[in-house]
Amino acid sequence: MKMLINEPNQVVDEMLEGYAAAFPRHVTILPQNKRSLVRAGAMRPGKVGIVTGGGSGHEPAFMGLIGKGMADGVAVGNVFASPPPDPILEATRAVHGGAGILYLYTNYAGDCMNFDMAAELAGLENIRVATVRVTDDVASAPKEQPDKRRGIAGSFFVYKAAGAAADQYLPLEEVVRVAEKAKDSVRTMGVALSPCYMPQTGQPSFVLDEDEMEIGLGIHGEPGVRRGKLGTADEVSAILFQSVLDDMPLQAGDRAAVLVNGMGATPLMQLFIVYRNIAGLLESQGIQVHQSFVGEYVTSLEMGGCSVSIMKLDDELAGLIDHPAETAFFAHRQGDAS
């Protein structure tokens, strides 16, 4: 796999330098570990700070989440590896405005361990930290074991809701309640068509035959739930849709937010063809789409494929999804096109 990189071991640091250089009005690299980004002009006194993070290779996640109405700080790990506690703690201190901090991240063992250690260290500095882990990936564990599920692209909706709550200066307990509610309301199912390649080794994350797809991909190449012959966009998207629907209590008359997320190399043209079918399936079930999002939100380098995330909305969640937000990669204004 050809790559536009320099030293393979420098890809993350050079990416961060490029990101901070490109968007100085949005983000600043913190000096101590050089592996945390915070909002430029960061800390807002009295606002709950939202800190996230995770491995690199999922861009625009997670650094692209930094912005008003979204996350305040991000700790950046190596490719597909959790950041250690130090940059998490550094980001925590930088965005602490006296109202406590929410650690909001996707549920992987390494991230859990490192964020928990950072939370303990923050506690010693009298910074109150709460934790919510996103577990939207229905393919990663059975419905009866939701805490074993991983977090993937549907996490975007949880960041959006919690970020909006914090932006409205709700107290930490309320931001946590919103994040938990958002987390419980979203499910994701993905499909991989082709692997990504690790910058350090050039090796593919998995191997698929020329006519094969893998349903239920993990965003680091984790095994899915089944392999099969690649079908049409309508067939594949119907499988993803049904897997999500089987897992959540969504019925006629409900409102939903939808995200069709590209894994990296799949053209937008194909994502819109997928969205077209998802929209039709939702309509046929009498479910109203309140907001939809199509594009690359959580990628796996140059993996081919996509995921479908659906969030069930009540009035509160709908309002939070509609709340204005702006990062270097995502902007949303209420009534924006009117």
Next chain:
Amino acid sequence: MKMLINEPNQVVDEMLEGYAAAFPRHVTILPQNKRSLVRAGAMRPGKVGIVTGGGSGHEPAFMGLIGKGMADGVAVGNVFASPPPDPILEATRAVHGGAGILYLYTNYAGDCMNFDMAAELAGLENIRVATVRVTDDVASAPKEQPDKRRGIAGSFFVYKAAGAAADQYLPLEEVVRVAEKAKDSVRTMGVALSPCYMPQTGQPSFVLDEDEMEIGLGIHGEPGVRRGKLGTADEVSAILFQSVLDDMPLQAGDRAAVLVNGMGATPLMQLFIVYRNIAGLLESQGIQVHQSFVGEYVTSLEMGGCSVSIMKLDDELAGLIDHPAETAFFAHRQGDAS
């Protein structure tokens, strides 16, 4: 190449249906040809309408350009093929607010022919149409023949400037002047690492060896200026930067806007590594970056590679680049992160 599509001949229509379904607050498909999109709530009386278009396969261009402060209407052709005059004319009528229309598009023979025919037909309906063709691709013809040059990702800056001028209700002559000035101030150079695959045939647009790159790619697989062994990101980006700089009068003390554009399959991580070097090269030349953009703006399906566009700014162009704009794919607010 595996693709998430249904009937290969339906990819464009299904993509448009998906796009309009996903972003109903942004766009509407016009009913007659079903190949034009206009801003939802389209026509603003007294505002110059900006109509663009081109072949599909470059998403988010061109449909992603529709929005306040950018384009008003877009005619959508088949993959890598110009739209015929009919959808161009239909978009023209729909966005005509009495102040005339600017046809602003990238310079390809098919587009020139079809937009010119549409302009003639619009004239018969007493709609005043002016035309500006973007020619930012320095690889496509020598400096002495600027009108033979193609338009690629740098066109984004021309849409941004002209869209801002029209949003400020400048008269048609002024919008044309701004578009011409913007066009003359921007240059682009690209590199391809891997081809894209036509949905209808599954065939690659070109073939490169496993260690090869092509400098000066065309966004439809047109031949570049030279092939060579792929270097590091710093080496490759330095070649792109120098090619642009050799072609434009940019010197110490000047201000510039910069776009590092991904061709489709190249991860954002790599685009930021490229941007990092471009920013360093600009700084070393004493050129100040006023605004920078990194992401996928004009793609070629799943082609691998990127392009670097630089626009020289004076106060007028800087103000137009800073002017608020919002499409389904791009949002920009003055002082947005303050």
